[in-house]
Amino acid sequence: MGPLFPLGLIGDELNMLIGFIIGIGFGFLLEAAGFTNTRKLAGVFYGYDFVVLKVFFSAAITAAIGLFLMNHYGLIDIKATFYPKTFWIPTLVGGFIMAFGFIIGGFCPGTSICAAVTGKIDAMVFVLGAIIGIFGYAFTYESIWEDLRNSGAMGRVNIAEWIGVSDGTFILLLTIVAAIAFFAVSVIQKKVTEKNDYQL
Amino acid sequence: MKKFDVIYVGLLLVGAFWAFVINSANDEPIDRVQPCDLLDIVSQTDKYMTTDELARRLMSDDPTLALIDLRSKTEYDKYSLTGATNIPLENVLDDEYVDIINQDIQTVVFYGNSSDLAAKAWMLTKRLGYQNSYILKGGLNRWVETILRPREPQETASRVEFERYSFRKAASSYFGGGSALGESTTTKRLSAPIKRKKKSAAGGGCD
Numbered sequence: 106m107g108p109l110f111p112l113g114l115i116g117d118e119l120n121m122l123i124g125f126i127i128g129i130g131f132g133f134l135l136e137a138a139g140f141t142n143t144r145k146l147a148g149v150f151y152g153y154d155f156v157v158l159k160v161f162f163s164a165a166i167t168a169a170i171g172l173f174l175m176n177h178y179g180l181i182d183i184k185a186t187f188y189p190k191t192f193w194i195p196t197l198v199g200g201f202i203m204a205f206g207f208i209i210g211g212f213c214p215g216t217s218i219c220a221a222v223t224g225k226i227d228a229m230v231f232v233l234g235a236i237i238g239i240f241g242y243a244f245t246y247e248s249i250w251e252d253l254r255n256s257g258a259m260g261r262v263n264i265a266e267w268i269g270v271s272d273g274t275f276i277l278l279l280t281i282v283a284a285i286a287f288f289a290v291s292v293i294q295k296k297v298t299e300k301n302d303y304q305l
Numbered sequence: 306m307k308k309f310d311v312i313y314v315g316l317l318l319v320g321a322f323w324a325f326v327i328n329s330a331n332d333e334p335i336d337r338v339q340p341c342d343l344l345d346i347v348s349q350t351d352k353y354m355t356t357d358e359l360a361r362r363l364m365s366d367d368p369t370l371a372l373i374d375l376r377s378k379t380e381y382d383k384y385s386l387t388g389a390t391n392i393p394l395e396n397v398l399d400d401e402y403v404d405i406i407n408q409d410i411q412t413v414v415f416y417g418n419s420s421d422l423a424a425k426a427w428m429l430t431k432r433l434g435y436q437n438s439y440i441l442k443g444g445l446n447r448w449v450e451t452i453l454r455p456r457e458p459q460e461t462a463s464r465v466e467f468e469r470y471s472f473r474k475a476a477s478s479y480f481g482g483g484s485a486l487g488e489s490t491t492t493k494r495l496s497a498p499i500k501r502k503k504k505s506a507a508g509g510g511c512d
Contacts, residue, residue: 159310163317170320177327179339273328280321284314291310 132219141220143211143227150208152297155290162283169276194257210234346431353442354414356451357469360476363387371411373397375422386416386448387480397426407435416441416448452476 115123139145140157148154176183207213210231212220217235220228242250259267265275362370363386372389374381381391392402394417406413407430415423415438423440430438441448455473458466 163313166317166321170317170324173324173328174320177324271328273325277321277325280317284318287310287314 131215132222135216135219136223140216141223141225141228143220146207146213146216147211152293153301155294158290159287162286166276166280166283169279173272173276188261188263190261191259192255192257193259195253196257198253343432347428352427352440353420354412354439355442356448357472357476359386359414359441359448360452360473360480364476364479369411371405371408371413373406373413373415373426375415375417375426380418384445386445389416394422394426397429406430406438407433409436411437413438414441415439417444419444419446453480 135141138156138160145154146157149157172181172183172186175181203213210217210227212228212231214235217228217231221232246254263272265272268275270278359370370388372386374385374389374391375394375397376391377393378391381389385391390402390405392399392406396402397406413430413435415426417423420440420443423444427438427440443450452473455470455477458470
């Protein structure tokens with residue numbers, strides 16, 4: 106719960122409690138939005154349902170605009186928030202693994218847990234696989250992945266700084282790109298669903 | 306696209322445009338001191354360092370003292386305090402001096418002929434959020450008056466005043482006061498202190 110927790114404004118217990126409540130809300134909304142349905146997630150790759158893309162894109166932009174404006178008007182200190190260092194090579198590798206997991210399994214880590222709780226057997230298998238993966242990676246963390254993990258280090262960067270534009274400009278550009286993408290995918294979706302009869 | 310989608314994307318665009326406008330219209334860093342906070346800072350009373358206090362610290366060779374002479378180069382060459390760095394007021398914000406003025410290890414003391422220049426410099430640095438800066442109260446004029454040429458108090462004065470006088474007399478001979486005025490004392494160059502990296506606050510994620 107940044108920035109409250111790292112600054113020591115709330116204790117461990119309250120931090121856990123807030124996390125728990127947000128977690129329940131998150132899970133509830135995932136289920137309510139139909140994200141526990143594998144076809145919804147896989148739809149992005151087949152072109153008949155772009156809800157996932159829209160959700161992620163609009164969530165990122167909403168957060169970016171909100172943080173920027175709140176920081177500007179003194180409601181939040183952006184320096185108190187946290188983001189990790191960037192290592193682009195392992196990030197790229199991880200991105201590919203995640204993408205294949207999306208297409209093959211039809212879940213992302215969060216939705217798989219939600220779906221498993223609603224009783225979907227494929228989701229339970231997915232969660233089991235994820236746990237095996239977690240343990241596998243953890244036990245080989247130092248022996249196998251040392252080089253890959255530290256390759257392509259870029260330090261703590263954000264994209265706007267990296268390409269050399271101001272934060273406000275970058276947010277505007279990203280939002281325009283998103284708006285165009287939303288329009289484009291809605292056209293694609295219409296065409297694909299007219300041609301094939303997909304059932305969600 | 307559904308109607309809701311269009312409205313939401315429209316809202317996002319408005320927000321992004323807003324962010325863009327305030328970002329390009331206002332290049333001031335957000336962490337700069339706000340006017341209401343500045344009022345509090347300006348009205349605080351511990352912004353001055355007295356000449357006695359300064360003399361005491363100079364005599365004990367206090368390494369945590371960073372004296373900044375805000376007058377012009379010619380005035381500085383004529384006379385300056387021990388170990389003072391000459392940064393004329395118009396150069397106070399230059400990049401080469403920022404490490405000396407903006408720091409929290411040494412105590413930065415500004416002085417000019419009176420408190421006037423120092424107060425301006427102090428105000429500027431406070432506006433930028435710098436810590437640890439002080440104004441030499443009364444400036445060099447007060448310094449000469451009190452430290453270099455102290456006046457003997459009247460016989461009826463209190464003991465405290467006599468003690469202060471004897472301290473000032475000692476200081477006066479230490480700094481070569483009285484007739485020695487005008488002779489520049491040795492100047493050791495001020496260097497910016499080595500910055501130690503502050504421990505960063507505990508991160509939220511895995512790092």
